Structures are given as C-alpha cells and as structure tokens.
Amino acid sequence: MIPRTIERAGGTIRFIDQTLLPERLEIVECTDIERLATAIRRLEVRGAPAIGIAGAYGVALAALQNRNSDFDTFVTEVSAAADYLRGTRPTAVNLGWGIDRVLGAIGRAGSVGSAKDAAVAAADAVAREDEETCRRIGAHGAALLPHNARVLTHCNAGALACATWGTALGVIRSAVADGKNVSVTACETRPLLQGARLTAWELAADGIPVRVITDSTAAFLMRRGEIDCVVVGADRITDDAVFNKIGTYMHAVCARHHQIPFYVAAPLSTFDPGRIESEVLIEERDRAEIAAFNGKQTVPVGVRCTNYAFDTTPLDLISGIITENGVLLPPYDRMP
Numbered sequence: 001m002i003p004r005t006i007e008r009a010g011g012t013i014r015f016i017d018q019t020l021l022p023e024r025l026e027i028v029e030c031t032d033i034e035r036l037a038t039a040i041r042r043l044e045v046r047g048a049p050a051i052g053i054a055g056a057y058g059v060a061l062a063a064l065q066n067r068n069s070d071f072d073t074f075v076t077e078v079s080a081a082a083d084y085l086r087g088t089r090p091t092a093v094n095l096g097w098g099i100d101r102v103l104g105a106i107g108r109a110g111s112v113g114s115a116k117d118a119a120v121a122a123a124d125a126v127a128r129e130d131e132e133t134c135r136r137i138g139a140h141g142a143a144l145l146p147h148n149a150r151v152l153t154h155c156n157a158g159a160l161a162c163a164t165w166g167t168a169l170g171v172i173r174s175a176v177a178d179g180k181n182v183s184v185t186a187c188e189t190r191p192l193l194q195g196a197r198l199t200a201w202e203l204a205a206d207g208i209p210v211r212v213i214t215d216s217t218a219a220f221l222m223r224r225g226e227i228d229c230v231v232v233g234a235d236r237i238t239d240d241a242v243f244n245k246i247g248t249y250m251h252a253v254c255a256r257h258h259q260i261p262f263y264v265a266a267p268l269s270t271f272d273p274g275r276i277e278s279e280v281l282i283e284e285r286d287r288a289e290i291a292a293f294n295g296k297q298t299v300p301v302g303v304r305c306t307n308y309a310f311d312t313t314p315l316d317l318i319s320g321i322i323t324e325n326g327v328l329l330p331p332y333d334r335m336p
C-alpha cells in the first residue's frame with residue numbers, strides 16, 4: 001500500500017507531492033498555510049476529499065499558530081485564514097466542507113486554548129473518517145462489479161485523492177479484496193494526466209491490472225465491447241448534476257449509448273443539496289496547461305485556449321451513486 005496522501009504530525013502537515021508522480025515519490029513537510037494553499041493550487045494535493053482534509057488541517061494550523069489571547073480576535077483571524085484557503089479552488093465542495101467542520105469546532109469552544117484543541121481534533125477526525133468512508137463506499141460499490149469486470153475510470157479518484165483507499169478506486173480495491181478479478185482502463189485525463197500519472201501508479205503499486213488510454217480512445221473501447229462499466233469520482237453533486245474532471249460527461253454519454261452502467265462513487269460530503277449546476281463556478285485553469293506538451297509549444301501564440309478543469313454530467317446519465325450509506329439509484333428524487 002502506498003503512503004497516506006496527507007497526514008498531520010504535531011504542527012506539521014505531511015503530503016505526497018503528486019506533481020512529481022510517477023517519476024518520484026516525495027513527501028513534503030509543511031508548517032504554514034501559504035505553503036498549503038500553494039500545494040492545493042498547484043495540485044500537489046488534489047482530489048476532492050484530499051483537499052477537504054488539507055483545508056481542515058490548514059485551519060487547524062492557523063489556529064495553532066495564532067498568538068491572540070482574545071477569543072473573538074482569534075476567531076476573526078482564523079476565519080480570515082480559512083477564507084484564504086477556501087479561495088484556492090472553487091469547484092470541489094469538500095474543500096469548504098473540511099474547512100467549515102474545523103471552523104464549527106472552533107466556534108463552539110469557549111476559549112482560545114480549547115479552540116486550538118478542538119480545531120486539531122476536528123481536523124484529525126476529517127482525515128480519520130475519510131478512510132472509514134472510503135472503505136464503506138468500497139464495500140457498497142464492490143457488490144456492483146461483476147467477476148472479471150473491465151472497469152473504465154477517468155482522472156484519479158483513488159488513494160491519492162483521499163486520505164487513502166479512494167472512492168472510485170476504493171470500489172475496485174474492495175472488489176479485489178473480495179476475490180474478484182478486476183482490470184482497469186485508466187483514461188490519461190488531459191491536460192494534467194491524473195489518470196496516466198496517478199491512477200496507473202497507485203493501481204500498479206497494488207498489483208491491480210491497469211492499462212492507460214488516451215481520453216479519446218474510451219468511446220472506441222466501449223464500441224468494441226471491452227468495457228463492462230464506468231466508475232468515476234465526483235467533486236460536487238448538486239440536485240441536478242455531478243461535477244467531476246473534464247471529460248467525465250463524454251464518457252457518460254458514450255456509456256449510455258452503449259448501454260454500459262456508469263457509476264459515481266462519492267462520500268456524502270461531496271453532495272451540495274439545494275444547489276443546482278448553474279450556481280456553481282467551474283474552475284478554469286491556466287492556458288499554459290494546454291498550450292504546451294513535453295516542454296514544446298503546441299498552440300500558436302495569440303490563439304485562445306479554454307481550459308475547464310471540470311464538467312457536469314446530468315443525473316439521468318448516471319446508473320447509481322455509491323456513497324458510504326449505500327447506492328442511490330435513479331430517479332434520485334431523495335438525495336441526501
């Protein structure tokens with residue numbers, strides 16, 4: 001098993017720098033929230049649950065380092081640090097969720113001292129519960145996979161996107177632990193290659209058969225009968241759509257055309273009840289991510305690029321949403 005994606009040791013946050021994989025496995029030690037914010041922005045730490053944990057640890061760090069003895073001033077300053085972290089990435093709801101859990105614990109404390117203890121305890125709980133949640137998602141999802149399942153996944157919704165185990169890849173790990181044969185087709189996931197670099201790396205490390213394809217190969221493999229089901233993660237689930245890595249929607253459309261089940265695996269913390277798709281900002285990233293490849297320019301100077309990090313899949317294309325409490329099925333009229 002690979003090291004935990006992110007963890008706390010006293011006043012230090014340790015995380016895997018995912019930008020270096022698969023070439024190098026390097027653990028970064030971070031003691032300030034500016035460094036943590038940079039790590040989230042640069043996708044050193046990435047994946048909805050993992051940035052939720054990073055946000056929670058970041059608020060705990062800000063609380064531990066705050067020197068104020070006046071409780072109200074302390075809360076105001078820690079809240080400002082929380083807002084700074086919240087602003088790093090806009091789409092995954094887990095970031096704000098993790099931050100708010102720690103802020104809530106601070107708000108319920110009566111003094112600076114007890115607020116610091118409560119902040120650390122709440123952040124540790126977010127990380128600990130993430131593993132329990134992923135294992136429950138895995139157990140519910142594993143039951144959906146047939147023997148010898150050939151699963152297509154997009155991006156990385158694995159151990160690296162969570163504390164450990166993973167959501168979509170947690171389903172696969174749990175099925176393998178149950179004795180099922182599962183092989184995975186990982187879409188490379190342009191432009192930052194989370195599928196090729198991260199999903200393939202962590203599955204190979206666990207000895208789970210995996211191959212990498214270009215994103216545009218997925219439809220052809222479905223047409224050839226080489227895919228039994230699709231399992232992906234989610235960054236946010238509103239009342240009408242699932243937000244996930246750009247490219248997810250096209251897989252859902254193709255899966256429906258070929259009558260292949262399309263599952264989303266996500267914790268309840270990824271749901272955003274009462275909100276609809278159009279109310280959520282989709283992160284747009286730097287032109288540079290798609291205007292060059294392998295150090296070479298690929299787009300003519302002056303030509304506009306559009307680099308959405310996420311897309312949305314309407315719920316009617318989704319065969320089931322696998323949560324820690326069970327599998328939600330269409331028509332999704334009773335969302336959690």
Ligand code: MRU
Pocket residue numbers: 043046047048049092154155156157158161162166167168194232233234235244245246309
């Ligand atoms: O931009 P990223 O790498 O943070 O995007 C991650 C994804 O889209 C994942 O599929 C999603 O966060 C689910 S992770 C369990």
